[in-house]
Amino acid sequence: MTPHDGTFVSQGGLPTRITHPEAGPLTRAVSLQSRVQHELGELRGEMTVLATGLGQVEATLNELRQQSASGLTAPVGQMREVAVRVARVSGLLGELDHALAGASDTIGSLRMERGRLQALFVIAEHLNATLDRGELLQRALDDLLLLVGAERGGILLADTTGGLKFEAARAANKQPLRRSDYTGAMSRNAIETVWQTQRPLLTADAQHDARLAEQPSATSAGIQAIMCAPLRADDRALGVVYVDQASRDRPFTEDHLDLLAAFCNIAAIAIQNAEYVQRLGNQVQEIKAINNYTDSILNSIGSGVLALDNSGRVTRANAASARILGLAMESLLGKVFDQVLNVLPDAEPIRQIQQTAQDADVTQFALVHGPLGGQGRAVTINVGWSALCNLDGVRLGTVVVLDDLTELATARREAEIFRRYVQPDVVDRVTRDPAGTDLGGETRDISVVFTDIRGFTKLSEELDPQVLVRLLNDYLGIVTERVLAHGGTVTMFQGDAVMAIFNAPHDQADHPWLAAQTAWEIGIAIDRYNQRTGNRAVEWGIGLHTGPALVGNIGAEGLLLHYTAIGDTVNIAQRLEEHATRSVILLSDTLYQRIATAVTARRIEDFQPKGKSHMLGAWQLTALR
Structure with a gap:
């Protein structure tokens, strides 16, 4: 593996490779595919040369056969020419064999990279199949440990202070690890280095790493190798992924680090999507809470309140509006208000203020009195009509307020009748x-x-x-x-x-x-x-x-x-x-x-x-x- 996609640094005297986040299996696969195509082209050229040489040898041999059949003896020079041509063909065959061996190795590498890409693709599908943040982190760790052959792994995400917060840890057997059981064995130095530099890191031998000596917990836990890589999405640092290995039989390699970096790119996008969904869910809940609170306020108001959009359709109504109009709530919502007016005894005054209030910033009022459509009961309703605008003054629709004055009108009529039987001053005294x-x-x-x-x-x-x-x-x-x-x-x-x-x-x-x-x-x-x-x-x-x-x-x-x-x-x-x-x-x-x-x-x-x-x-x- 050539270091074209990264650089090498020394950590504690041990070889440590820091790879750019964009380098990985996909880059290597493209490079290998290009090499295969180049080598196959060279093989085609060599086979053409070989075929030409073989043709020349065949022609010379045919000529010798004809001379032998005629009883003639081939000249020595001619025999030497045949030997040279045979030797050249033999050399070409050797080169072809060598080229075929190289192409076979390249194709094997390409197949290996293809397998890794397929594994990353499956992991991407697996991670994107859930938007639950907790489940996503568990899946990510389980898939990563299987991908790189690590024994344990953990994810730390950025907190509101700019630091890192431990979120999840898993073992290779898909068992969760408690924070108290794992954080002490993690290399804080490796994590901080990756967090500050935003570059993947591989430590080949944690037991002899001088920089890890300051943390005896990692050494005492028997950790042999550590890999750590940043989680980034949209140029934003989300956190760090950390894995380690206690076995010497399966050491981490640069290929593993490439896989980790590629995995982190996939996981970061999935985590970011989950965060977006979680924030969206929180916002939806907040909006629902606000709506419920608003509904509670509206339903506690004795006056009917209707909200209309700019097309005049009812988008919101409180319980009082349905009661005053004698309609079911479901027959109000979504209906054009002009249709709602049909239940009122005299809708013409309301239609008039509806026209005059379209371009006005003041509230218009109309008083209607008479039998409510289809119900027979007489009502007196004061209708208020005003524009509904946002903070920028953009009109969003209309607010219609219905005040049921039926009881008040009845009381006034009764009072007027009462005044005809009782001295007005006495009526006023009693009502006060x-x-x-x-x-x-x-x-x-x-x-x-x-x-x-x-x-x-x-x-x-x-x-x-x-x-x-x-x-x-x-x-x-x-x-x-x-x-x-x-x-x-x-x-x-x-x-x-x-x-x-x-x-x-x-x-x-x-x-x-x-x-x-x-x-x-x-x-x-x-x-x-x-x-x-x-x-x-x-x-x-x-x-x-x-x-x-x-x-x-x-x-x-x-x-x-x-x-x-x-x-x-x-x-x-x-x-x-x-x-x-x-x-x-x-x-x-x-x-x-x-x-x-x-x-x-x-x-x-x-x-x-x-x-x-x-x-x-x-x-x-x-x-x-």
């Missing part, structure tokens, strides 16, 4: 504070307004019921409007009678004055109504009083509640209303004293209210100042 629905109340200083229609019983007898109801509704509307205009609370409709209170549930410091204003404006509004309609005049009477009362929820617990005020203050206001004549507003003496400077009133004769033991003073309101 659930405790506002508890039975009971509080004692507050309030002003009470009582009003009703005079002669309503007679009107009921004379008017058509439809006309009577229309007149009553008009009257109650006038009263309620003026009460609400001044922040009062209507607590009762009883036939043609209306009761309203001020300073409850909200504080109103000037509630006596607000009650008087309200009563005065009610009278003016009814008189204008009579003039405007031309109908039979609605005659009214109003009574006002101020004082303490219990204000709160009265009724059947858990069944029906009524927000009102009870107490003597309410009774006195009602007695004043009953005592008032047609189109008269009566103020209690208590209320009048609190607003005397703001109104004009006439004192009436004291009277004894029904159910009262004492007389009651009152004032007739005649004007507001």
